Amino acid sequence: xxxxxxIGGGAIGLLTACLLEKDHHVTLYIRDKQQYKVIxxxxxxxxxxxxxxxxxxxxxxxxxxxxxxxxxxxKAYHLQVLVKQLKQLNVPLLFIQNGMSHLSxxxxxxAEHITFIATVEHGARKEGLNGVTHTGIGNVNVAPYGLNxxxxxxxxxxxxTHSFPIKVMQDGERLLKEKVMINxxxxxxxxxxxxxxxxxxxxxxxxxxxxxxxxxxxxxxxxNFNEQWQRIVNIASRTSxxxxxxxxxxxxxxxxxxxxxxxxxxxxxxxPIPKIIDYYQAIKEMERGDQ
Amino acid sequence: xxxxxxIGGGAIGLLTACLLEKDHHVTLYIRDKQQYKVIxxxxxxxxxxxxxxxxxxxxxxxxxxxxxxxxxxxKAYHLQVLVKQLKQLNVPLLFIQNGMSHLSxxxxxxAEHITFIATVEHGARKEGLNGVTHTGIGNVNVAPYGLNxxxxxxxxxxxxTHSFPIKVMQDGERLLKEKVMINxxxxxxxxxxxxxxxxxxxxxxxxxxxxxxxxxxxxxxxxNFNEQWQRIVNIASRTSxxxxxxxxxxxxxxxxxxxxxxxxxxxxxxxPIPKIIDYYQAIKEMERGDQ
Numbered sequence: 001x002x003x004x005x006x007i008g009g010g011a012i013g014l015l016t017a018c019l020l021e022k023d024h025h026v027t028l029y030i031r032d033k034q035q036y037k038v039i040x041x042x043x044x045x046x047x048x049x050x051x052x053x054x055x056x057x058x059x060x061x062x063x064x065x066x067x068x069x070x071x072x073x074x075k076a077y078h079l080q081v082l083v084k085q086l087k088q089l090n091v092p093l094l095f096i097q098n099g100m101s102h103l104s105x106x107x108x109x110x111a112e113h114i115t116f117i118a119t120v121e122h123g124a125r126k127e128g129l130n131g132v133t134h135t136g137i138g139n140v141n142v143a144p145y146g147l148n149x150x151x152x153x154x155x156x157x158x159x160x161t162h163s164f165p166i167k168v169m170q171d172g173e174r175l176l177k178e179k180v181m182i183n184x185x186x187x188x189x190x191x192x193x194x195x196x197x198x199x200x201x202x203x204x205x206x207x208x209x210x211x212x213x214x215x216x217x218x219x220x221x222x223x224n225f226n227e228q229w230q231r232i233v234n235i236a237s238r239t240s241x242x243x244x245x246x247x248x249x250x251x252x253x254x255x256x257x258x259x260x261x262x263x264x265x266x267x268x269x270x271x272p273i274p275k276i277i278d279y280y281q282a283i284k285e286m287e288r289g290d291q
Numbered sequence: 292x293x294x295x296x297x298i299g300g301g302a303i304g305l306l307t308a309c310l311l312e313k314d315h316h317v318t319l320y321i322r323d324k325q326q327y328k329v330i331x332x333x334x335x336x337x338x339x340x341x342x343x344x345x346x347x348x349x350x351x352x353x354x355x356x357x358x359x360x361x362x363x364x365x366k367a368y369h370l371q372v373l374v375k376q377l378k379q380l381n382v383p384l385l386f387i388q389n390g391m392s393h394l395s396x397x398x399x400x401x402a403e404h405i406t407f408i409a410t411v412e413h414g415a416r417k418e419g420l421n422g423v424t425h426t427g428i429g430n431v432n433v434a435p436y437g438l439n440x441x442x443x444x445x446x447x448x449x450x451x452t453h454s455f456p457i458k459v460m461q462d463g464e465r466l467l468k469e470k471v472m473i474n475x476x477x478x479x480x481x482x483x484x485x486x487x488x489x490x491x492x493x494x495x496x497x498x499x500x501x502x503x504x505x506x507x508x509x510x511x512x513x514x515n516f517n518e519q520w521q522r523i524v525n526i527a528s529r530t531s532x533x534x535x536x537x538x539x540x541x542x543x544x545x546x547x548x549x550x551x552x553x554x555x556x557x558x559x560x561x562x563p564i565p566k567i568i569d570y571y572q573a574i575k576e577m578e579r580g581d582q
Contacts, residue, residue: 075572077557077571078568080557080563080568081568101558254578254579259550263550266371272375273372274372277369281368281369287545287546288540288545
């Protein structure tokens with residue numbers, strides 16, 4: 001049993017708090033005063049089973065070093081402010097953010113901390129201020145990152161339980177890169193051509209498009225193309241009847257995460273990437289409803 | 292009379308081609324084959340007066356050094372590919388892009404070229420493939436940028452005509468910074484609070500909010516706060532009954548340019564910027580229709 005802090009009252013923060021509460025002592029830290037009051041009074045409601053979890057909750061300003069692990073589940077752009085607080089605490093840190101932009105923040109500001117990176121395959125949707133629907137059960141992948149990357153992640157093994165299984169990986173940066181790889185190929189193609197994930201395997205033209213796009217993405221991320229293409233084929237096959245999150249966002253007239261995925265790659269690239277740019281522009285036009 | 296190339300078939304590219312065509316020899320270069328065919332056949336239609344401009348048009352792959360000036364009016368993320376072609380041409384370049392991300396591209400890849408930066412205050416909306424509505428007449432501000440910044444911009448003075456008045460400025464980087472300054476303060480506040488530009492002056496609470504946000508933005512951009520606040524007050528007063536572009540985007544359920552404005556500042560900042568982050572998150576939530 002660990003004494004754990006979780007920072008962030010979004011879908012992943014709430015879900016993680018519920019999943020860990022059974023076997024650990026969890027304190028949830030949040031920014032929003034209204035959300036704080038509701039969770040203090042009613043706890044977190046986990047749907048669809050409608051189970052109620054009474055969780056210790058605190059305002060984020062009160063975070064202390066009185067924990068064995070701090071899980072940071074805020075959006076990447078909030079780290080910039082949060083890092084100042086975390087810097088002063090000598091506690092291992094586990095980061096759950098989309099994309100890769102948080103790596104530079106960790107590398108620069110928290111170089112002397114014990115830091116881990118996680119990707120979460122659980123599906124979660126926030127409902128109101130204190131509800132979360134667990135829409136899909138998946139792995140939590142955790143890898144050490146930074147100067148401590150060669151240490152054995154004992155604390156992570158202590159974190160893992162039956163209700164919170166963890167896959168321990170070697171290389172945090174690679175873990176994130178491989179997630180960006182999938183998101184940068186399957187998401188834009190399914191969104192632009194309005195198809196389910198499996199079409200990348202069954203439609204010869206989209207198969208070719210996906211391969212060309214994957215080749216550019218692998219080059220930008222300095223990953224091996226054949227290995228990554230095999231991973232994309234596996235995932236598209238396993239999720240062939242699913243709609244990608246970017247396709248759903250476009251279908252529902254919402255903004256997508258294209259800036260954090262393809263936009264990130266455009267900034268990173270040092271050689272020409274015409275396919276990435278074409279898909280970036282196509283998604284931007286679909287988002288804005290341009291002709 | 293100059294022999295000018297304009298690259299880009301968006302609203303600004305089409306409008307600039309029409310405005311310059313009267314006094315210069317203009318060739319418009321575009322990427323899209325379908326648009327190329329329509330413009331070659333029908334020219335550009337400038338609305339609301341519905342005047343037809345027959346313009347020389349070419350596919351962008353055919354761009355040559357046979358011009359005295361190349362005006363680049365493509366989106367910032369397209370520069371990455373285009374720059375490879377421009378690098379080989381020994382022709383002065385004039386860049387019209389939103390935001391500031393193109394500065395690093397110019398600085399790194401085109402250091403030996405004569406380069407200029409422009410901001411366009413004209414309003415323009417693209418209609419179909421070859422139409423453009425001139426929605427507002429404004430200045431075109433041009434400043435030298437890069438190693439040639441101390442040269443006298445004679446070519447720019449030759450570019451200016453009665454139908455294309457130009458304000459020549461000293462410092463390209465400052466020109467863009469001051470535009471980002473305005474966009475980073477007036478746009479988010481009017482979009483979040485659903486008010487017209489003038490409310491920043493008349494509503495005491497929004498006045499205070501705008502001031503605090505402006506202080507952070509000025510700090511990130513290393514601009515003088517008092518000077519910039521005076522500019523914001525002047526512009527909000529001059530446009531007091533207008534809706535900002537970000538407010539209009541939110542009202543119409545479209546994605547905004549918040550990533551290129553506040554997102555850019557978040558990446559740039561090296562000290563805490565809680566207001567910028569709050570407004571970034573608020574706009575992101577409004578875009579995605581989160582609770």
